[in-house]
Amino acid sequence: MIEFAALSPAVQAALLVVAVLVEAIVLYAGYGIVERAVAPPLIETIENA
Amino acid sequence: MELLGLSPELLALFVVFGFMVGVFFGFFGMGGSFLVTPALLILGYSAPVAIGSSMAFVFGTAVIATMKHHDVGQVDYKLGALMFVGIALGIEAGKVLVYGLEAIGRAELVVGTAYVLLLAAIGALFVRSALKQSSDADNDDSDDDDIPEIAKTIKSYNIPPMVTLTDGSKASLWTISGVGGGVGIVSGFLGVGGGFIRMPAIYYLIGVPLAAAVGTSLFGALMSGAVGAFTYGLDGVVDLGIVTGLLAGSALGARIGSAATAYVDEADVTIYFGIMLLLASLAVGLGELANWLAMPVLDTVSFVLLVGSSAFVTVIIFYYGAQAVRTKDVGPTATAGGNE
Known part of the structure; x- marks a missing residue:
């Protein structure tokens, strides 16, 4: 198993940037699916409230 | 028990705060990152940790926003790439400044x-703009295309080498690098992210059409965030737990905020946003005072x-949005990129 702390600072910093990039893409896609599923009934509920 | 190196309460706080920041970013197209660093400073994080983590958050937010703009083809990637060197050098200079101040124990105070x-300045501009909008509604003879004199002067200097942009217009590489470097230092x-400076600079100084200026500025924020996260990450001061919590909230908030633009008239909310920024300025001032006077209660008040x-x-935006949906003031045409 690779020890994160043993990596050079440049590799750790690059991995950090990649981790944030992956998080952002996953959140963008995940919330997109949630929005398509939840937004229409939610708007309908507010309209009828 | 800790999650991502944070207590569950603190992580929840970052998710909620990120959500609100995301709503502002989605609705106003700005206002995200410049609330995060002050909040982290008030919570007692050191200036390098607050700035480094905020830069990584800017990167994640900008990735999401740029993906939305990419879908509608409003990003001038060539211009963004040309600004990269200036941005990278500017950020390095900004970081050197922060660490120089940290070495003499003045970083938190100066930042x-x-x-x-x-x-205070941005808040005052928003309040002024909101008041002007309401008076323009009574006397509609305003000229939205007014270009500041200084912008016209800078734009008139066509110093070679000149570069042809994606839309066929030409701009001096010096102007492009100057915009990238100047905003990089601030970032x-x-x-x-620096969008509140970069977007007007791209629009007025480089002359890119407004829609492409917004998208290209976001791409610039993406590069600033990536370079900033990497640069501060080299020193191990970026807290991934903070970034993850903020991003989890802001990615959702930004979708709701940009969808709200289809329902809520920005003019109704602008003044509240301006007042909020003025209060945020006061909050940071109280935070500084708390350190100076050694009165922790002021830290709590400021937070x-x-x-x-x-x-x-956030509640005001939701309230106006719900009212508009209920009264069917605007058709439900909201998309994830309502303000694009």
């Missing part, structure tokens, strides 16, 4: 003071003021 002034020093005013504006 905090810069935020007091920055938030590296304050941990912000409540910052989070409370953000929550208030």
Whole structure:
């Protein structure tokens, strides 16, 4: 198993940037699916409230 | 028990705060990052950790926003790439400044003071703009295409080498690098994306059409965030737990905020946002005072003021949105990129 702390600072910093990039893409896609599923009934509920 | 190196309460706080920041970013197209660094400073994080983590958050937020703009083809990638060198050098210069101040024990004070002034200035601009909008509604003879004199002067200097942009227009490489470098210094020093400076600069100084200027500015924020996260990451001061919590909230908030633009008239909310920024400025000032006078109670007041005013504006946006949906004031044409 690779020890994160043993990596050079440049590799750790690059991995950090990649981790944030992956998080952002996953959140963008995940919330997109949630929005398509939840937004229409939610708007309908507010309209009828 | 800790999650991502944070207590569950603190992680929840970051998710909620990120959500509010995301709503502002989605609705106003700005206002995200320049609330994060002050909040982290008030919570007691050191300036390098606050700025580095904020830069990584800017990167994640900008990735999401740029993906939305990419879908509608409003990003000038060539211009963004040309600004890269200036951005990278600017951020490095900003970081050197932060560490220089940290070495003499003045980083939190100087960065905090810069935020007091920055938030007060932007808040005053928003309040002024809101008041002007309401008076323009009565007397509709305003000219939205007014270009500031200084922008016209800078744009008139066609110093070679000139570069042809994606839309066929030409711009001096010096102007492009100057915009990238200038905004880079601000980003590296304050941990912000810098869109509130870069977008007008791209529009007025480089002459890119407005829609493409917004998208290209976001792409610039993406590069600033990536370079900033990497640069501060080299020193191990970026807290991934903070970034993850903020991003989890802001990615959702930004979708709701941009969808709200289809329902809520920005003019109704702008003044509240301006007042919130003025209160945020006061909050950061109180935070500084708390350190100076060694009165922790002021830290609590300052934090409540910052989070409370953000929550208030979020509720206002939701309230106006729900009212518009109920009265069917605007058709439900909302998309994930409502303000694009």
